[in-house]
Amino acid sequence: MDIKIQQVETSKIESVDFSNLSFGQVFTDHMLVCSYTNGEWESPEIIPYGPMTFEPSARVFHYGQAVFEGMKAYKDDDGDIFLFRPDESIKRLNASSERLAMPALPEEIFHEGLKQLLHLDTEWIKKGFGNSLYLRPFVIATEPAISASPSNDYKFIIICSPAQSYYAGEVRVVVADKFSRAADGGVGYAKAAGNYASQFYPTSLAHKEGYQQIIWTDANTHEYMEEAGTMNIFFRIGDKLITAPTNDRILDGITRKSIIQLAKDNNIDIEVRNIKVSEIREAAEKGELKELFGSGTAAVVNPIKGFKHKDFTYELPELESTYASFFKEKLMNIQYNKSEDVHGWRVKV
Amino acid sequence: MDIKIQQVETSKIESVDFSNLSFGQVFTDHMLVCSYTNGEWESPEIIPYGPMTFEPSARVFHYGQAVFEGMKAYKDDDGDIFLFRPDESIKRLNASSERLAMPALPEEIFHEGLKQLLHLDTEWIKKGFGNSLYLRPFVIATEPAISASPSNDYKFIIICSPAQSYYAGEVRVVVADKFSRAADGGVGYAKAAGNYASQFYPTSLAHKEGYQQIIWTDANTHEYMEEAGTMNIFFRIGDKLITAPTNDRILDGITRKSIIQLAKDNNIDIEVRNIKVSEIREAAEKGELKELFGSGTAAVVNPIKGFKHKDFTYELPELESTYASFFKEKLMNIQYNKSEDVHGWRVKV
Ligand SMILES: Cc1ncc(COP(=O)(O)O)c(C=O)c1O
Ligand SMILES: Cc1ncc(COP(=O)(O)O)c(C=O)c1O
Numbered sequence: 001m002d003i004k005i006q007q008v009e010t011s012k013i014e015s016v017d018f019s020n021l022s023f024g025q026v027f028t029d030h031m032l033v034c035s036y037t038n039g040e041w042e043s044p045e046i047i048p049y050g051p052m053t054f055e056p057s058a059r060v061f062h063y064g065q066a067v068f069e070g071m072k073a074y075k076d077d078d079g080d081i082f083l084f085r086p087d088e089s090i091k092r093l094n095a096s097s098e099r100l101a102m103p104a105l106p107e108e109i110f111h112e113g114l115k116q117l118l119h120l121d122t123e124w125i126k127k128g129f130g131n132s133l134y135l136r137p138f139v140i141a142t143e144p145a146i147s148a149s150p151s152n153d154y155k156f157i158i159i160c161s162p163a164q165s166y167y168a169g170e171v172r173v174v175v176a177d178k179f180s181r182a183a184d185g186g187v188g189y190a191k192a193a194g195n196y197a198s199q200f201y202p203t204s205l206a207h208k209e210g211y212q213q214i215i216w217t218d219a220n221t222h223e224y225m226e227e228a229g230t231m232n233i234f235f236r237i238g239d240k241l242i243t244a245p246t247n248d249r250i251l252d253g254i255t256r257k258s259i260i261q262l263a264k265d266n267n268i269d270i271e272v273r274n275i276k277v278s279e280i281r282e283a284a285e286k287g288e289l290k291e292l293f294g295s296g297t298a299a300v301v302n303p304i305k306g307f308k309h310k311d312f313t314y315e316l317p318e319l320e321s322t323y324a325s326f327f328k329e330k331l332m333n334i335q336y337n338k339s340e341d342v343h344g345w346r347v348k349v
Numbered sequence: 350m351d352i353k354i355q356q357v358e359t360s361k362i363e364s365v366d367f368s369n370l371s372f373g374q375v376f377t378d379h380m381l382v383c384s385y386t387n388g389e390w391e392s393p394e395i396i397p398y399g400p401m402t403f404e405p406s407a408r409v410f411h412y413g414q415a416v417f418e419g420m421k422a423y424k425d426d427d428g429d430i431f432l433f434r435p436d437e438s439i440k441r442l443n444a445s446s447e448r449l450a451m452p453a454l455p456e457e458i459f460h461e462g463l464k465q466l467l468h469l470d471t472e473w474i475k476k477g478f479g480n481s482l483y484l485r486p487f488v489i490a491t492e493p494a495i496s497a498s499p500s501n502d503y504k505f506i507i508i509c510s511p512a513q514s515y516y517a518g519e520v521r522v523v524v525a526d527k528f529s530r531a532a533d534g535g536v537g538y539a540k541a542a543g544n545y546a547s548q549f550y551p552t553s554l555a556h557k558e559g560y561q562q563i564i565w566t567d568a569n570t571h572e573y574m575e576e577a578g579t580m581n582i583f584f585r586i587g588d589k590l591i592t593a594p595t596n597d598r599i600l601d602g603i604t605r606k607s608i609i610q611l612a613k614d615n616n617i618d619i620e621v622r623n624i625k626v627s628e629i630r631e632a633a634e635k636g637e638l639k640e641l642f643g644s645g646t647a648a649v650v651n652p653i654k655g656f657k658h659k660d661f662t663y664e665l666p667e668l669e670s671t672y673a674s675f676f677k678e679k680l681m682n683i684q685y686n687k688s689e690d691v692h693g694w695r696v697k698v
Contacts, residue, residue: 024406024495031405051402056506057376061489064413064542065549101549136495140410141546146373146485146510148579150549157405161495176534183532183568185525187547193413194543197490198536200414200450200499219532220569230497 001112003032005046005120013123021164023298024134028121028160032113035142036103036154044113046120049159055144059151065141066193067096070230070297072132072163073118073349075125076337081118083347084297084335086111088254093137096190101150102139109156110137115349117158129336130165134298166299173213173228173292174206175277175309180219181226181249188249199229211308213294217277218249225275231294231302232256236323237283238290240269255295259327261343266330268323277309284314292316293324301328350461352381354395354469362472370513372647373483377470377509381462384491385452385503393462395469398508404493408500414490415542416445419579419646421481421512422467422698424474425686430467432696433646433684435460437603442486445539450499451488458505459486464698466507478685479514483647515648522562522577522641523555524626524658529568530575530598537598548578560657562643566626567598574624580643580651581605585672586632587639589618604644608676610692615679617672626658633663641665642673650677 008029016026027049034044060066069089074082090110097104114135118125125133137158141151179202181195182188188195199214206214215233218224226244227233232253235242241263246252263270283289292304303324306315333339334346357378365375376398383393409415418438423431439459446453463484467474474482486507490500528551530544531537537544548563555563564582567573575593576582581602584591590612595601612619632638641653652673655664682688683695 022496025493027406027493049405051404053400053402055400056380056398056508057373057485057510060542061409061415061487062417062485062542063545063549064415065546066410066413068411099550100546101553134495136406136411138410144374144376146483146508147371148545148548150553159405159495161406178534180532180534183529183535185527185529185568185571186532187543192543192546193409193411194536194541194546196412196497197414197449197541197543199497200412201448204450204499219534 001108003044003046003113003116005116006048007120008048011123016162018126018162021162023163023166024161026161028124028133028162030117030120031160032117032158034109034113034156036156037152041106041109044109046117054142057144057146059141059143059145062146063141063148064192064194065100065102065151066138067093067100067102068136068138068191068193069093071135071137072297073125073135074132074335075127077127079127080337081122081125081349082335082337083114083349085254085258085345086114086347089137092191092252093139096192097139099187099190100192102141102154105139105156113158117160118349121160124160124162126162129332132163134161134163136161168212168299168302170305171212171302172210172306172308173215173304174209174211175215175225175307176202176217177222177310181216183219183249185248189246189251191251196229203229209308215307223276223278225277225280226250228294230298231296234259234293234295235275235280235289236291237288240271241323242271242273242275244275245272253295255297255300255331258331258345259295262327262330281309281312289314290317290319291322291324300331350457352393352395352462352465354465355397356469357397360472365511367475367511370511372512372515373510375510377473377482377511379466379469380509381466381507383458383462383505385505386501390455390458390505393458395466403491406493406495408490408492408494411495412490412497413543414449414451414500415487416442416449416451417485417487417540417542418442420484420486421646422474422484423481423684424476426476428476429686430471430474430698431684431686432463432698434603434607434694435463435696438486441540441601442488445541446488448536448539449541451490451503454488454505462507466509467698470509473509473511475511478681481512483510483512485510517561517648517651519654520561520651521559521655521657522564522653523558523560524564524574524656525551525566526571526659530565532568532598534597538595538600540600545578552578558657564656572625572627574626574629575599577643579647580645583608583642583644584624584629584638585640586637589620590672591620591622591624593624594621602644604646604649604680607680607694608644611676611679630658630661638663639666639668640672649680
């Protein structure tokens, strides 16, 4: 595939302090841009990262046709570059696009675009366990027209941001009992831009009470645990691990499905089923709720220290050995080419 | 208030065929832009309409922080310019912003910005019943950062598009029984960009069956009628008019609330209450369902010719005199300064 490359004259990498990165604030030298017009994807181009021009009437600004993915590139000690299950990301990107009446992107543009972009910006992928290059492929509607209908023009773009081992600080969560994230028959399963903006206000209310995130419950009854803002959620009761099944409200997380597989591989008792909030509260009261953690590309596995539901609050116990750190290590060992990869999840680019 | 104005050198108005306008495709010579940064709205500027630069990492592209309004400017035979209930639009814009964790816009910037912009582009507002200038005020998140949290920077923009009397062709609708538009506790009541993209795919499925729009039902049970994609919905059973109450799933339409008031003023029996889909089907079967129409700024009142719910289809009767045309005329007479305006809805700018 033919990708035209326009390189930067001077890299800005020297100006970046890689030991002190805020997530998603610094971008690499290059980005990939591919336009869709007249029913076709044109040839992608790699150009210097920088501002782009859009009409103020571009549909993305008005009707929210925008979907994205979140991935990471990892480097091993030999300097080889790896992605984790990129086939799942392009499938999910296209599933998100379909739900928003946006055109599917040919898988080849995705894979080949990532490859060439990563090789060009390879210096930005630092070696060392925990360092990575966060990749943000996204598609937005660019047609300058404000009638409420799908766009005829789109852009697929990949931007890249160097990331360090992600530590979000101590995370405590509120279990939603009023606001909700997604409706049955809605777009909750898609990585659609609008799903995120709608969480910011309820999350800001949680912040005021000293909680960092929200575990969303089903919008109908608020009786069932679903997922967090950018993470799927796992509960450990005794030695059993439980996570909610995916449905049209819940994002089918790649980290989640990998953890489910790893649990099976390692004879950890895992149940994928509906989880009542009341069940978790009872397990907490009986001292049987041992762990609560989120899973997602950014943090891999994020232990949750405590939760609040209505007037009930609970602090998770401090354990010597946790499922959270077990899975985090297993996953990172695969991602950084430090262990065997029996499922073929690691892809060298 | 100080608004810096940079005028176009030559207007492009001569190139526009005002007798043949597609909705929302042509924009006037100027637009208003006002930036929010460091916790404050800066002075607005009026500049030539045209492409703007944005970082590809601008949060609006990733997390959908984007809200908008839809209004019209009307000209009477004397050449005076009027808006319809602009105070309601700025209130609703700020309510939408609050739900998406975006800053409120000072009302003065909205009102004074509109005024100066409309006087500058006054030639674009054509006289004649039905002609108007469609106004699109909107706010988008511009901060170049892709962590999933609210933006620190925003732009408020007003673009304007000349419009003719809106005739959407014959409209038939599908009553939703699987997909949904909004969740309880969600953002359905906000004019949030993401609410629109999520409707395009289900609407495209309706198109394939020969229907133009969808009447959304409640996501929990699909038993209650809510609203359409860009219109609130009214049902006439016998001589009684019914519309659903607003709630956190339904947009509080300005046309809707004006029709409710006009119905009261004109002794038309109006009920604002939950409406079961089964009630409407039964009324249709008994021949008591006389009218079905949508209300919204673009079309004012849009009669609906027929509907489908599951395997039930129904064609509305052709009536000599309809509530739809009664309200449309009443509203337009107020908007175009042709009748008295007892409620003070018409505002001269
Ligand atoms: C809503 C939501 N849930 C869960 C996840 C986790 O998905 P993944 O493991 O594929 O990163 C994400 C993505 O980061 C997300 O945005
Ligand atoms: C979802 C939705 N419902 C209803 C309406 C009608 O509202 P208004 O009468 O204020 O234009 C609109 C706006 O056009 C809308 O977007």
